[in-house]
Amino acid sequence: xxxxxxxxAADRSASGNGIRTDLKxxxxxxxxxxxxxDVGCGDGALLAFLSRRKGVDGRGIELSMDxxxxxxxxxxxxxxxxxxxxxxxxxxxxxxxVILSQTLQAMRExxxxxxxxxxxxxxxxxxxPNFGYWRIRAQLxxxxxxxxxxxxxxxxxxxxxxxxxxxxxxxxxxxxMGLRIERCLIVNGAGRVTxxxxxxxxxxxxxxxxxxxxxx
Amino acid sequence: xxxxRVTLGVERPMRLDxxxxxxxxxxAYQTYGALNADRSNAILxxxxxxxxxxxLDRHPVTGKPGWWEMLVGPGKPVDTDRxxxxxxxxxxxxxxxxxxxxxxxxxxxxxxxxxxxxxxxDMVRAQKLLVEHLGIQQLFCVIGGSMGGMQVLQWAxxxxxxxxxxxxxxxxxxxxxxxxxxxxxGRQAIMADPDWAxxxxxxxxxxxxxxxxxxxxxxxxxxxSEPALHRKFGxxxxxxxxxxxxxxxxxxxxxxxxxxxxxxVERFDANSYLYITRAMDYxxxxxxxxxxxxxxAFRKDGxxxxxxxxxxxFSSDWLFPTSESRAIVHALNAVAANVxxxxxxxxxxxxxxxxxxxxxxxxxxxxxxxCAEHRGLTRVSWP
Numbered sequence: 013x014x015x016x017x018x019x020x021a022a023d024r025s026a027s028g029n030g031i032r033t034d035l036k037x038x039x040x041x042x043x044x045x046x047x048x049x050d051v052g053c054g055d056g057a058l059l060a061f062l063s064r065r066k067g068v069d070g071r072g073i074e075l076s077m078d079x080x081x082x083x084x085x086x087x088x089x090x091x092x093x094x095x096x097x098x099x100x101x102x103x104x105x106x107x108x109x110v111i112l113s114q115t116l117q118a119m120r121e122x123x124x125x126x127x128x129x130x131x132x133x134x135x136x137x138x139x140x141p142n143f144g145y146w147r148i149r150a151q152l153x154x155x156x157x158x159x160x161x162x163x164x165x166x167x168x169x170x171x172x173x174x175x176x177x178x179x180x181x182x183x184x185x186x187x188x189m190g191l192r193i194e195r196c197l198i199v200n201g202a203g204r205v206t207x208x209x210x211x212x213x214x215x216x217x218x219x220x221x222x223x224x225x226x227x228x
Numbered sequence: 229x230x231x232x233r234v235t236l237g238v239e240r241p242m243r244l245d246x247x248x249x250x251x252x253x254x255x256a257y258q259t260y261g262a263l264n265a266d267r268s269n270a271i272l273x274x275x276x277x278x279x280x281x282x283x284l285d286r287h288p289v290t291g292k293p294g295w296w297e298m299l300v301g302p303g304k305p306v307d308t309d310r311x312x313x314x315x316x317x318x319x320x321x322x323x324x325x326x327x328x329x330x331x332x333x334x335x336x337x338x339x340x341x342x343x344x345x346x347x348x349x350d351m352v353r354a355q356k357l358l359v360e361h362l363g364i365q366q367l368f369c370v371i372g373g374s375m376g377g378m379q380v381l382q383w384a385x386x387x388x389x390x391x392x393x394x395x396x397x398x399x400x401x402x403x404x405x406x407x408x409x410x411x412x413x414g415r416q417a418i419m420a421d422p423d424w425a426x427x428x429x430x431x432x433x434x435x436x437x438x439x440x441x442x443x444x445x446x447x448x449x450x451x452x453s454e455p456a457l458h459r460k461f462g463x464x465x466x467x468x469x470x471x472x473x474x475x476x477x478x479x480x481x482x483x484x485x486x487x488x489x490x491x492x493v494e495r496f497d498a499n500s501y502l503y504i505t506r507a508m509d510y511x512x513x514x515x516x517x518x519x520x521x522x523x524x525a526f527r528k529d530g531x532x533x534x535x536x537x538x539x540x541x542f543s544s545d546w547l548f549p550t551s552e553s554r555a556i557v558h559a560l561n562a563v564a565a566n567v568x569x570x571x572x573x574x575x576x577x578x579x580x581x582x583x584x585x586x587x588x589x590x591x592x593x594x595x596x597x598x599c600a601e602h603r604g605l606t607r608v609s610w611p
Contacts, residue, residue, distance in 0.1 A: 069566075071566070071567075077570075077571065077573060080569075080570050081570060081587055081590070081591060083568075084538065084568045084570050084591045084594055084595055085590045085591055085593070085594030085595075086594050086598070087594050087595060087597050087598020087599070087601065088568075088598065089536070089566050089567060089568045089598075090568055090569075091557050091561075091567055091568060091569035092569055092570060092571055093554075093557070093569070098557075098558070098561070101523075101558045101559075101561040101562045102561050102562065102564060103562060103563070103564055106564035107564075
């Protein structure tokens with residue numbers, strides 16, 4: 013089950029310029045020719061994009077068999093595995109970037125995953141949905157029910173997203189873990205980049221945040 | 229018999245892992261497709277325990293089609309229009325390469341148990357000499373399943389600079405206690421047959437057919453999954469309405485296994501079976517190359533292996549389960565190697581790598597195409 017709803021999963025399969033907004037933002041953060049590990053790489057849309065457009069040495073790890081088959085069948089080096097058990101084998105600094113897009117909230121131990129990512133990668137790039145987004149706040153406030161949005165389309169009893177956070181929460185955790193936020197992009201509902209991570213407004217207007225982290 | 233044969237170890241004998249030396253030995257092999265001008269499109273196929281080099285040819289003894297026609301051939305994932313495919317019979321084998329049934333030049337009699345014990349490393353050493361004989365510096369890919377997969381791993385570890393890509397399928401970096409146990413059952417069955425004659429059956433004019441057939445029957449069960457056996461035979465009775473209250477082959481599965489045993493002895497040498505199973509038992513990459521740690525085997529001069537790997541396992545394979553492939557993947561991750569890994573969902577057991585598994589074939593095709601792109605291989609144009 014993808015942490016995002018069906019429409020979003022389909023978005024991710026679009027190739028070339030058609031890749032999902034946050035993937036495009038992530039791709040822009042990656043230096044050409046670098047070594048990249050895409051954790052939860054899905055069907056390989058970002059990896060394929062990075063390999064072809066930026067000449068990166070890309071690897072992937074993906075839980076779903078379907079995703080892995082699609083990746084390997086198009087020549088992408090991807091292994092079937094679980095981010096929470098299969099990342100620890102990589103040596104420190106094995107990659108320039110370790111990418112985790114829209115999946116941190118589905119991890120059993122997000123903090124451990126972040127720790128491992130920033131150990132095996134010189135930098136980690138993480139995109140997280142913002143539970144502090146005004147539409148989500150409004151839904152909870154007005155209806156008293158668990159929010160179900162276009163981007164997070166699961167009912168509470170079926171969602172794989174077990175560790176939601178707000179942008180404020182994420183920034184706080186990064187600080188606590190001694191991770192420096194080198195770059196941060198806040199994306200609003202229209203897919204446009206807006207605001208600064210530390211502003212209260214970002215936590216209200218941002219639908220998701222894309223963070224580039226490194227260990228101090 | 230179709231195919232080629234070359235005498236190797238002529239200038240100097242090949243030193244085996246046991247310390248023994250093997251000089252002037254034969255390697256039987258087959259090739260398909262054409263080697264390109266810069267000799268960069270060669271794929272070596274490594275066969276499994278009871279396989280041989282007749283990947284695409286009708287088998288000279290059984291008349292059956294080539295054993296990997298599903299995967300290899302013109303337009304197939306291992307495309308012979310594009311790649312130069314080599315497969316050799318392992319040393320210790322019985323389909324043309326030097327093994328226990330061939331004549332020992334020192335005595336003029338069949339080697340029998342006088343043949344030195346060989347290892348997976350020795351098989352690959354012989355293949356390396358063959359590949360050099362063919363004038364190939366670096367293989368584009370080495371691919372094989374089961375024992376063939378062990379040889380692939382051995383190639384990648386022993387000669388990383390001579391392998392661009394490696395595809396170990398349904399295999400393990402070491403033979404497990406359970407694997408060794410099954411092999412021992414097979415060997416004991418052969419050696420318990422009086423016609424084995426202490427290994428001298430060729431001189432005695434006997435053949436340990438009963439023992440070898442039992443060995444094959446036991447092994448064959450390990451190649452299949454329980455669901456596959458059940459689907460194929462269930463508890464169905466063989467040409468009868470009711471059980472006979474005797475020890476005839478009442479059940480279809482018995483009849484099938486007996487058939488497997490009987491047909492096997494026509495094409496396989498009992499002593500070869502002893503030697504090759506032993507070679508698999510001795511296989512342990514971590515112990516031999518990594519000081520007990522598998523990832524160290526994939527490290528050389530402080531750097532991770534340059535070989536690109538694609539591992540595949542099959543969900544219902546209990547002989548070489550997915551966990552064995554995953555252990556190899558973890559070791560490769562520890563040296564940040566370039567590795568792909570797929571578990572194919574199927575209920576057909578260990579033998580799946582020989583069967584029609586479209587998903588598996590797509591994976592191999594995609595991986596090879598990706599590697600070909602990186603290796604700068606373009607299609608061979610045909611007139």
